[in-house]
Amino acid sequence: MLEDEPPEFPVSFEDLEERAREELSEEAFAYVAGGAGSESTVAANDRAFDDWQIVPRIMRDVSDRDLSVELFDREYPSPVMLAPIGVQSIVHEDAELAVARAASDLEVPMICSSVSSYSIEEVGDELGESPGWFQLYWSSDRSVAASFLERAEDAGYEAVVVTLDTPKMGWRERDIELGYLPFLEAQGVKNYFEDPAFRDRLDGADPWENQEEAIASWQACFGDASLTWDDLEWLQDRTDLPIVIKGVLHPDDAREAVERGVDGLIVSNHGGRQVDGAIPALDALPEVVDAVDDATGGDREVPVLFDSGIRRGSDVVRAVALGADAVLLGRPYAYGLGIGGEDGVRAVLENLLADLDLTVGLSGCACLEEIDRATIRRADR
Template identity: 55%
Template sequence: MNFGNEVQAMVYQQAEESIVPPSYEELEQKAREHLDSKPYDYVASSAGAEITKRQNNQAFEKWQIVPRMLRDTSERDLSIELFGRKLPFPLLCAPIGVQSIVHPEGELSSAKGAAAMNIPFISSTASTYSLEETAEVMGNKDKWFQLYWSRDREIAASMVKRAEEAGYNAIVITLDTPMMGWREKDIDHAYLPFLQAKGIGNYLSDPVFLSRLDEPPEKDMMSAIMLWSQIFGNPALTWDDLDFIKAQTTLPIILKGILHTDDAKLAVEHGVDGIIVSNHGGRQVDGAIPAIDALAEVVEVVGDRVPVLMDSGIRRGSDMLKALALGAKAVLIGRPYMYGLALAGEAGVKQVLRNLIADFDLSMALSGKKSTQELNRDLLRKK
């Protein structure tokens, strides 16, 4: 399947309408024009002066592709195998909470767009819609559940069990958000959508959470919101706590937010099944190392013991190509599909994903590679 050529043919023959811009910069600008400032800034902004957010993107420029010629790339294979399942593309939708602030159907539309492209959707703990509702719209397509590990460990255990029962294929534990980072634009707006009962759908549908309330949320929503605010995040967690979550599920456990090589080693030592190199899109620690800079170091210390994935800064197919050449098994994207969601719902998400895969396919072929298995460090030079 030569995905990029097929997409080009559809576009040039006007067989399918382009409903979102193919340029990331224009996509972001269109979303900014479309959305009110509070939800736009919540999605687009990052911690502090947003240095890490900018450097996430700029750091890719240090790696340059050295294409090879006269290599038969007439037929390409973009597929990978991950945790025993074959995926058609090395791409996943990163977990993003409160998607209803940019589109009324929020996570449901994003999940359907991802499912239509056969791309795994990682459903966030901080979703407006419950994990069961998201699973239902995806049917048997690949889906992972991301856990924000709350102070109430029984609520965390409940959510993990619910995810396995609902047919999710893996559990992603986000490590870098034991509390929210200092996000200046959100502070300026005094805007936290959770306090408007958005992004707490998994809590409002959780039996353990509900058992902690004196009245059901439909009778006293403010008390439910206040309980959420008291238990979200858990800065007291240590590596030893992983055993508790591992005991709740048979699903693969992937740790998201690893940047330091020592943490990568500890993750493997504690028996996790995968690592996602990520700085949360710059939203937590301003001045943190760009994710692409951490990737090669983490891959080196982990070796082939567990798969390493990467997010934070993926904007184009060439970014995907560089990340995979540096050892990532797959990459995750966040803001791009959120902007597609804001502009055109499910169809917008689908087209953003389609465009990114097409760009990756063509970039890979033009670099002289015909499969993801052929991508390695030899493809790159560091500026």
């Protein structure tokens, strides 16, 4: 319902981003908004949605709409999740705790990053009974990776999202030009500094009192560029949680993942932050979905999620029409956090969910199952 006064927080993504640019430090805004190299992939992610147009249908009963989706035997009220975003303290002091509170209020699942500003346990406590997944950056120190998995399971997270497109961080020109990497200032490393396996690497030294040594150790073990498909078995042997791999863009990788027994996939190019000139994630989505369908006999027992470029409700509809079971929202909620903390995140989510509900109904659909490739067509250009 429209109010007599304008909303406290920007409604459009463009205005939200501009407001964040004005209110955040130059370094923090660059870190969140920036991408790899010339940022051509960031722009391509946005343009890719314009290549698909929704074809609304009329005279259908859409008076009651059901946006729910089931993932790993749990029903969620909408197909929207919060993508893992690290080091959120650079935009707001309450960081992931504020996000967890807003997500919990709206029953939107949150994926907590390995490089969160608050610990796995602290974010899990804030989520309470609300659904949360944990995102793992697979450390080259297997004892650290195993410890993270154990902690996530003990803290009540319901799935593990393994980000596989970041064995090393991409070439991010904005950050380089500003000489800025928050981890070097001991931000976003709390999960490591408080982890018993990581502390063993420091021979008993307190990471917080020996930050230079601890950060050097973190840099040495953050990712693992030697990983291959054969390593998945090690991961599967160390957790009972569903394993969802993030960063899939090629259909052959999707087939391999299914054959290796992964529980879910996320089509993502990391929001354009890793490879400059990479294929837009939306362009990769249909082929990945078809590959998973072929590999599973069409029963879609392995869900395919989508990340990279979701800005509005119509984006969610187009991603679902191309086969996504759910989508991950990233930069918009980070901007909301930076502008208004918990209230800012809540406003961003409320706006997106309201927009999605209207777009689904006005497209002639009463539930997500009615959204398929017939709902959209390629734009003539």
